[in-house]
Amino acid sequence: MTFVTRARSSVFIAAFLAASASFVQAGTNGTAFQMAVAESATSSPAVAEFYRENGFDALWVGDTPEHAARRTALIKALSSTELHGLPGGRYDIQTLISNMQKARTTRDLGLLEAELTLVFIKFASDLQSGSVRPSQIDEGLVRTVERRSATEHLELLTASKGDGYFRELMPQSRQYRALLKQKKVLETLMVQGGWGETVPVTKLERGDSGANVIKLRNRLVAMGFLRPTASPAYDDSLTAAVQSFQTAHGLEPDGVAGNGTITEINRPVSDRLKAVYVALERERWLPEKRGERHILVNQADFSAKIVDEGRVTFETRAVIGKNTHDRRSPEFSDEMEHMVINPSWYVPRSIITKEYLPKLRANPNAVGHIQITDRRGRQVNRGAVDFNQFTARNFPFSMRQPPSKSNALGLVKFMFPNKYNIYLHDTPQKTLFAREVRAFSHGCIRLAQPFEFAYALLARQEEDPKAFFHRVLNTGKETKVNLDKPVPVHLIYRTAYIGPKGEVQYRRDVYDRDRKIWEALQKAGVVLPDVQG
Template identity: 35%
Template structure:
């Protein structure tokens, strides 16, 4: 016998021995070897896939001495149905091992799985449940990694996930537990309904097309009017009814146009101009994408909202107050311009200041005010400003040689006095934060009539300032316009503590739903959407342990 034949026989013998050993191992032994052995090398892997839960999953199986977790057919069925329904959440079912789980489940219906296959199926299902639950709880993406100035902490995970997982499987409560992990706010549920509706409409050809052309106003007659009528009926802003002449821009069509404009944060003038047509020409597929990425944002920020909170939607240019899940206050706002973005974070509003002074931020004082002072020494007086040293001592601006200073050696503080000229207006609402951002009034009231209101350096200017103050103070017998006017007339800077501090969420949603189930779309003023959508569309990578 040649050396080659001897080697071949030895190899066959060794392989047979290893195979017999694997067959002799119990499923618990296979699970233990897979978790202990592969974990020691850096990752638990099933069929080449590095599993998501590299910490919780091994702990879970070690605590149960590597017994199978998925012995209940109901649990298996509920998990698969839940993963399939992740599509309706705006997520990708294939992120949760769906193909591999289905393949093994289908095989098990025709023949018994091997012990190794049974172990793999158990691990895949456990990992899928943990991963899907984490995505519902905190989102698929790490929002702060996609773009700076998104400074919202991730939602808190359950204190004892191992116990929760064990109890969930034991009580066969997979679906109810996953439901509890979804954002508990009407906006999330309504957005899902609209996503499903738009997807169905997309498969049926989408929305009717509208043509560009000259501006159309109520009373006009044009063949293009019928196009807009059909479009508005399709998107739900106009009821279908018989009309004498579908080419006449009648009162019903005007109301439909206004509703469409309101939903898209356009000036609701009932006139079909360039801006309105642009929004009507956005294809349904793009609107679906907007819903997908904003469902993800909703998972980041509205998982378990407070019973009473303020919400500023930067992209929507508004601030709202929600109390007991109802909208009780709504006002238009002005936000930071592009490149001077209003940051996204959560804070606690604590107090209000009436007749505020305004201390100019160093960047504004040196880059905007100082160049003007060099040209016009009387600029400070004209703007009701005063200059101080670092100790707060008021200085005479006429004694200062402004030409010798720059942004690198500016030792002064510039403050604008209280009054109707003040950049902060007559009131500001303070929630202490590292960005020095707050809500405030403005003397430039006409800017609230603009369609896109991104004009500030980052702070939020509020239109209905007194409505907000009276809402927060919640004592109309004391805090009414008589009281407000009394303080204003005094001219004194007055600090008012809120009777109860209130959480405020500064968020960025380009698609949302109001409490009346109206679907809203906003312009992506900070150009944030593309990065979120691209990342959301990528397969989830099973390598970062959690």
């Protein structure tokens, strides 16, 4: 929390305490209080029902120590919204305090009681589950966010003491806490003027010297990738610093400061801070319970990991969907239920009609490695079909590529059945994993080490998972292998995250989703802190 935020928080709390002492004298008994609560709560049927079922007992404006503690906890929480990157203006804490100061009658207290409850629910939902709706931002954000109902929030608040429930609202993940710390670090850097002078976008490498090398050196020193030095040369230490920066930003760690590397080095602190704000919001969207063992695919990092009890036990490179509107990989969570060894590729309808049908019209023998089948699964004689008579709407056939090493899915696929037809799989196109940006698929996630991924998943149910896998593989037959215990899968997109050793990592916004989320947060009222002056 910045100094400005702390000072504002102290002012709010002092004003609140002064206001709180005066209004509780009016009392909360009687019809006037009940009618005022019911009137003010009409915007939320759940809140109105909660008060009816609880005999209109006050949660906030009573004169007991418990009520006072709850009021204080709420004001403290509302005054800390900037800490979490929430839209503080939507809770209008100053109006709340003003209404407390003005409250004199029983009716005033009823209106205030409902107002405090409605603000509490809005804040609690935002902090726990996010302040913007992902589905309204981008078509690829299909994640279902778990949101507690107003009734649940109120019942849990009533059952807790003091500020206990408020402390439980924010995501309890290590990632969220680490991002909060990085947010504070970046805000401090903004106060101090950032990372200094930018570097002209050109190619710099070992053996170079001069003014541009010095600028590169100074910026990497300010960023913490290089110890302070007076050397004007692009020497071994600067090469190592560039490699460290590249690794921390998902770039090929070749030690050469090319255009891509320098562009990332030149990004201002505010860009990184925005990425952290978005990452905090994204963390609020994720399920509270991720799974003791789960699979985490970070699309922006082009990686797939198996996480056991919070520790990464397997990691491999991944290829994600191509950056076009119909191929970008979506973001959602599901459960992996089985794998298929020696899979067939059942070509999606969209690929059949958009890619293969035009080729078949030109040449019925095109894409000969794919079988064309009728509704009964019987193979169609291509020479007996006039493909020019069909359109995308009336094409009556299916297409299937039988199991083989050249199959589009490779030799194994990992299934978590979903309506988006997304899964993880092998691929014969191994060269793509050497690319820095790996967005080439039709939407599914391709794995660089699919066999090893399978061994890791099977290790909990097979004595010798590798031998079991290859015994099935060597049959050449399409075989479904169920997982004894389904494994949660989380397809995420994180351009700012904290690594397992506490290292800060940034990635490029390959799908432009973070920019859209930041704009949505701004519209909701989120702003970068005013730390100038």
